[in-house]
Amino acid sequence: MTHIKTIKTRNLCSSVKKGGCGECQTSCQSACKTSCGIANQKCENKAQSK
């Protein structure tokens, strides 16, 4: 019996390899302006491996 359902997510440890291009949106820019959250940002790195 399966007790665990794992949701598909980007592996953060793997993102070490091709991450860090800096193209993604600056945090809080364009919407909230009063708090910092980076979770809602899109990755804009065309070369990244998900």
Add this chain to the structure above:
Amino acid sequence: MIHQYKLGGFNIVLDVCSGAVHLVDDIAYDIIELFEKETKESIINKICAKYFKTSQDEIIECYDQINELKNGGNLFAPDTFEPMAGVLKEKTAGVVKALCLHVAHTCNLNCEYCFASQGKYNGERAVMSFETGKRALDFLIENSGTRKNLEVDFFGGEPLMNWDVVKKLVEYARSIEKKHNKNFRFTLTTNGMLIDDEVIEFSNKEMSNVVLSLDGRKEIHDAYRVDYNGKGSWDKIVPKFKEFVKKRGNKDYYIRGTFTHANPDFLEDIKVMLDLGFTELSMEPVVCAPGEKQELTKDDMPIVFEQYEKLASLMLERKKEGRPFTFYHYMIDLKGGPCIYKRISGCGSGTEYMAVTPWGDLYPCHQFVGDEKYKLGDIFSGVTNKDVQNEFLSCNVYERQECKDCWARLYCSGGCAANAYHSTGNIKGVYKYGCELFKKRMECAIMLAAANELDEEE
């Protein structure tokens, strides 16, 4: 590190460092809770006693599944990211990719809760000239290195009070972006008072995003968002916002509200926004000095937490009914969100993002404008106050002791430097109320993302 919680009928286990999200049954949930604290034998004995109707073999099987996840790096993954904390900012040091242009330090509303002190930022009223704005755009291009996407916010005060300059700046940016291999993304943040057909047409062509300030219920909105005669602005702006959004097509917008001590039950305001036909929503806790009447109190917190949970339920319900809506702080892309460098680097204020005053001074972000000791320099001579910039450069999630044990650290990136400064006097401090609200929002966001993923699979 893991974070486990129950919400929306799900048992959720977040593996903080791998980013993995697991939905588990009660047996797995309890085993995971004990997994790193006790021996296998002790855990199996305890779980067998609690779930006596389940066979021991099945419980052992569940234990082994958890162990497999751990061995596969999807549970209890260690934090190996600290050495990379300064890497992204060092790599991109000197690169600026986003500016908040304060085109008008003046406003046609007189909102008591305004962090910008009615648009003046504790200074004189002023508007940005075209020449200053043009120089700011040139400064951005000159300092953007290889970054292609450049973000520019037209902010204030009320930017529509300097609309001709906004339009000219957009035209200027469009005329030079191809030559420099750049792509400008503009945002307009407005209170709506001066919106007309021409503003709508231009913005819907040129602005990647528009942020429209509306607090929700008329009586709530009109309590703070008043003109200089004390008259509420709701009746005037709502029809304009409706028209703006109707004509916007698929382009981004946010109806952005602020909630205060007057409306910790802000879900009622969100419902009003929905009833008006808006579907892209953002509702923010007020930012104010400690002790001000609009400040959210300790007693407000349980109400706010409940609102966040009810909001998540409402989103699930409406999605099932085919009437989905977006809440800015619940947007989370589990499959393609930011990489680890971004997650540990902090927000970018003072380094890749700066605010520009009407006369061309640079500040780390819009929330520092007017605080002279945080002036970084100006668009003519560049950043001259290296001490302040270095403070922001070294600001990352591992700089804050309190963040080291926090499960949400890779979602907030250490939080807002301005909120930290205003609540603790230090940009590397921690704004505790803000953290509590953020964590609740992330719990809801992850639950919604998981629920949606399950829906899609089915």
